Structure formats: C-alpha cells, structure tokens
Amino acid sequence: MNARYHRLKGTRDIFLEEVERWRWCEEVWARVLGRFGYGEIRTPIIEPTALFLRSVGAGTDIVDKEMYTFETRDGGESLTLRPEMTASVVRAYLENGLQRQPGTLKFFYMGPMFRHDRPQAGRYRQFHQLGVEAIGSASPVLDAEVIQLAMSLFDAVDATGLLVRVNSIGCRECRPPFLDDLKAFLTARIDEVPPAFRARIDTNPLRLYDAKDDGVLALLAGFRPITEALCSACREHHAVVLDTLARLSVPVQPDPTLVRGLDYYTRTTFEITAGSDRKQSSVAGGGRYDHLVEQCGGPPVPAVGFSIGIERTLLHLGDEPVDPQQSRQPAVDVFVACLGRLAEQSGLELAGLLRGFCRVEVDTTGRAVKTQVKSAVLRRARLLLTIGAEELEQDMVRMKDLGTGDQTAVARSRLLAAVREVLEG
C-alpha cells in the first residue's frame, strides 16, 4: 500500500512457497518430457512483430488487440512480446537449419507469454506456458502421442478431472468449401443471428462455434458438423487419431464444435479443460499445423504441438495464491544463531565448511537469541548452532538437536563430523 511502485496490471510476483511449487512442477514436467524424447528450447521473448502477424494470423483476437507491440528507439523496427511460442519455435527451427536434423524434432519450452487482455481469475497479461512442438511428421499417430503426452504431464502433477476434446478442422482442400457453406447457411438466417456475432460470419465463421450464446449455438446445431465435411484424407487422419488414442486408453471426447483461436491449425485440434465451475477452465490447447513452417519461409514441413497454462493448472490443482503472511522461507538443515558481529563472522566461516553437504542459514539480524531460535524452528532446521562470546573464547559452538532438544558443546575442530553424524545418521 505504501509501496512506491506497483506491479503492472495483470502481472504477478511469485515467491516463497509458491515458487517452490512452481519449481516442483517444472522438474516433474522436464522429467516426463525427457522420457517422451523432448529437449528444451529457449527463444527470445521479443520477436519481430511480423512473425506473429503471419503465423498467429491477422483477424485473430491475439493479433488484433492483445499484443504488446512497440517500436525500437530508433523507430526502425516493430517488436512484439511473444503472445505464444509456436511461431518462435518455427522461426528458430528454420533460422538454425534444424530441418537438416534427422527424424522428427521434438522441443518443449516453458516461459512467460504476454497478452493484453483484461485480467481475470486465471487470466493474466503475463502468464506462463509449458508447450511442446513436434516438427517433421504428418502421422496421425504422432497427434495421438502428443495428446497422450499432455495427459501424462497433467497426471504427473496429480491433476485429475480433466476433459480432452478433440476435433479436426480439415485442411486447405476441404475447409474452404465448408466455410463457404457455413457462411451461406448463416447469411440465409441472418435474422436469427444476434447482431454482436454477425460480423464474425465473414471474418471467421468457424469461431462462432465457441460463442456462448444459446441462439448462435442452436443455429449451428442445425448445420452439418465439420467432421462430415472433411475430405477423405482428413477423415482418415482424424479416424486414426481417435483410434490410436483409444488403443492408448487415453479418454477423449470428439467434439465437432471445437475450434481454436489461432489461424495456423490444420486437421487435429484439441483442448483440455478442467471440469470445475470456474470460467477460465481451459488448461491446455493445441493441434496440428502442417503449413506454418512453409508459411514462415521454409520447406513444407508438418508439425503438431500444444501448450499448457501453468497458472491455470496450478489453479486447478487447488493451489491458493500464496499468502505472504502465512508463507515460510526456505527450509535449511542447520541454523546458526549469532550474538554479535564477531560471532556472525565466525558463523559464516563454519557455514562455508558445512555448505559442502547441507543447507545453512547464518542469522545476522542481531535479534534476541530467543527470536533467532524461533526462526530456526520456522526454517525447519534440524540443528541449531549458537555462537556467542563464550564459544568464541573457547573455540567451540553449542549444537542443539531441535528434534530431541539435546544440546552439547562441540569443539570447532570436531563440528563438521558432529553435524554430519546427526544429519546423515
């Protein structure tokens, strides 16, 4: 309240126990991803604006009104804070000549994304995603593996009660005719379309499917679903995806009304939602993008990927936003209480030895001993070392086992062994 500067709207500070929670997820996920053969990729969080215009697509909400775009100081270049990372991965893929790598290239990434939305529960302007991109295979079996991977990631952090919806939105051949038919269908019934949605009929009719308006949905229910308009190749692809998922026992729900907000998807799209009553229930989304690499100036290379919203996943896991008042500082094994400047210096020397094998906090606050001991307990320390004038004089420290309450005087020359004995015995 009396802070002079404030965090920007839609951003968050993550610290103390919450950041430990994040790191736990990150480590669990990295291990699972490794087992699926994915390696990490890190790309800059700023890219030329044009990259996102071409990939995400003009006409999408992301590009039209949500990007953090700015000009360089010399005014020569338009840059954008990445709103998603698929485009960056594709750019890096091409820029580094990775198409020369044998087989399918599988990358994962974790990091902040930026979208200038109005913040809300589970929605931030800087949010974090874990994502994967598998570049170089058109196989529908890969689509299924990618979806299986997504579920494995949720499973690994004990996220349950998730629903996977899968759809195919066709390809360059079969989608345009479907969209024309859909436009014609809706235009003929324009009176039944609420005014707020009419503009979308021309710009992006497919996205009417995720309108939450009952009238619109009822209208669309009377139209032939896209899955019945697919060409034979897309139909086959979709069938194999669903068949593979069934064989892998990954429960999914085919949903012909599922569309996604990015332009580059072809064929398979999917979305994973948390079945809670919360509105921001979408925790992951992805799909196949067979033309994006080519569109970014490369050869025609098919690919598939998805991203998981980390904040939303944690929200679904029931993690409350951490209350700084209730949160504890990191645990240590040994806490050194010091009385006076000389004791603090001495404590630091000891810590230097002990830190070779355990976690040590040296208290340099100058507070009352009682208070320092309390801190030791709060830090979940196993051992308390106390150094004061007497100990300095006699070249020893008091060592207390905070579990048993036993305290002994230990000569400094023996301390390393004594600490080790308690911690490792």
Added chain:
RNA sequence: GUGGAUGUAGCUCAAUGGCGGAGCCCCUGGUUGUGGUCCAGGUGGUUGUGGGUUCGAGUCCCAUCAUCCACCCCA
C-alpha cells in the same frame, strides 16, 4: 472494449458526519544466551488519489486510479 463489486496498519477487518481502533504478524522484555504457548510493552497510518458539501468527512457527493469478478477471448 462493456458491466458489477471493493479500496482504513505488512495481513484480516472495526469505527452513528464528531479524539482513527482491534486481532494476527513483526520487534523488545518477562533472572547473563535457547522452541510455535502465556504475560507485558513497542514499531507501524497522508483512511488509494484529487476535488466538493459541511463548523467538522474514513463516513455524504463527483472525478480518478488500483484490485477483484464477469462478458469477450483464451492458456
């Protein structure tokens, strides 16, 4: 971009238009220097900000900002 709610101590909240408080947290003390309890004391505030009404505004009015929630969209 649209709508709703809320802004008082670090946190959770009181205070009829009349001296800004409590609990928690933090710090100190309670026989030289030792455990989440207990007791005593203490630090901490431009009542989000700026105007207005009034003898007098935390309280009423206007504006503004911020946060939260929802629409929209998405992760």
